[in-house]
Amino acid sequence: MDTLLRTEKLITGHSVSKRKKVVLHNDLSLTIGKGELIALLGPNGAGKSTLLGTVTGMLPPLGGDVYYGEKNLAHMSNKEVAKEVALVLTDKIDDRYLTTYELVATGRYPYGSFIGKLTELDKDNINNAIDAVGAGELITRFFYTLSDGEKQKVLLARALAQDTPLILLDEPTAFIDSPGKVVIMNLLTKLVKDHNKTILLTTHDTELALSYASRLWLLGKDNTFVEGLPDELVKNGMINKLFDRQGVVFNRLTYRFEAEK
């Protein structure tokens, strides 16, 4: 299996000041192989977003290296990174005059020059991306008028238009109703199977993650990191260990968290 992304002894965290550093995770040596759909799980504050930020170059690592193929992230320009990995974030987009099509078109900005119109190739990529997520009827709408589920699809189309092997999504199923969550997860599965994409996503929906992901990364609040296949992690009790709090247990049969009886 080809490796798309690899980290070597990566240390994630925040620099509070020049001397003071808060380390969240130490010595992470991770790999993402082509065609995987990895779900990154962990309680709030465990460092999921920090890890995403660090592997995409938005946050500087406190130590260690990130590699895209053979290229070290530390020596890559933003433009080079943008051709390797596309992002779907939770950031709110406030602008009220931006159409869906224009938003998806920004996915093509890593290609071509600063100026210059969209090329035919750009337009093909944009249209294919919009078709792939089934957002064809939304293209002339203003983005802010869309529902949360529609917004998520459109942002995914932007990531697809960016034509990168890897797509990272930060909580793509948050703020979306239950059927909508299934729609998004089915769509992501389709992208992996039919469009040769590789996906890493963070989520709080343990149930969804267990049934859709090919592999899980678990981040604990106490700086722990565990990875494995979904079934494996359920059986060996790692999921419980990570999330259990007083009065809440994980039911290994239904994949749900339940109140302790």
Next chain:
Amino acid sequence: MLTRKNRIIIFAILPGIIVLLFIMNLWYGSVSIGWFEVLTTLFSSTESNTSSQIIIMQYRLPQAITAMSVGIGLSVAGLLLQTTFSNPLAGPSVLGISAGASLGVALLVLLGGASGLQIGSLSMVLNDFTMFIAAFGGALVVLLIIIFVSGKIGNVVTVLIIGIMIGYLVSAIVGTLQFFSSSEDLHSFVLWGLGSFSKTTVTQSISIFSVTFLITIGSLFFVKPLNALLLGHRYAVSSGFNVKLMQSIFILIAGFLIALGTAFTGPIAFVGLAVPHIARTIFNTSNHSILLPAVILIGAALTLACNLLSKLPGYDASLPINAVTSMVGAPVVIWVIIKGRRMNIG
């Protein structure tokens, strides 16, 4: 939603409106001159010296060119700042750059007058290039502080707040200078502060126009990063841009345009703030490939119209241009705030 065809029609009409307003600016004033004479003066190649021709070529022409240039410069600056700071209320006065220019002029006029270290007589100082140097220097100092701060602090909102605070600080220094200065010096400073497009010579006005034109055309090269910034900082980075560098470039371009205009005309209120909103509303878009040309044309038309309005009383003196731009611009800003839910303020 505006169709492509409608947009093209509006883009075709606007230059016509600008030409019309420009010629009306040459025609209308306290001395009445016939249409025919305006046109023959403009298009005849021979130099002539009738009084109406001198009025047109030496006074009204530079005034119209300056008004148009400053309108373009401030509007483009306003758009760049609003996009850079993701804030619909960002504008030339907000970053303290106009206040910096005021400080430069205040130091020259008020302190220069008080210390007796005059560069010349006061009237000469006012007409001189020193005025521009002082205003530009003051604006540049504030600009450099802002660029330094934005380099240290990544957060653009913090930079915006610091800009506003620098503005207050500079105003306080100007106020203190005013307190200790003679009434004669104070008078000429207040006059500068009211703003006027009529203080430039033909050569100066053409220079302002050329520089503004070049920088404005240069800004068209940044359509993609500007659009990417509409999605927020992190999405702009993920689109492959060095966002901090881009933001610094936009602040620098905006600051230069504001300093250039303010130095020659005094601070002009509301144009930079209001024109981008007018453009967004007319063209129903925030795509900079349409917005940038739109604010250039609307900015030029608006200041020409304001300059015309300022001459309406028909006396020897015209209304202070700031009074006119405020009367036109303030309602626009109020309307923006009332529409606040749509514009997402606060």
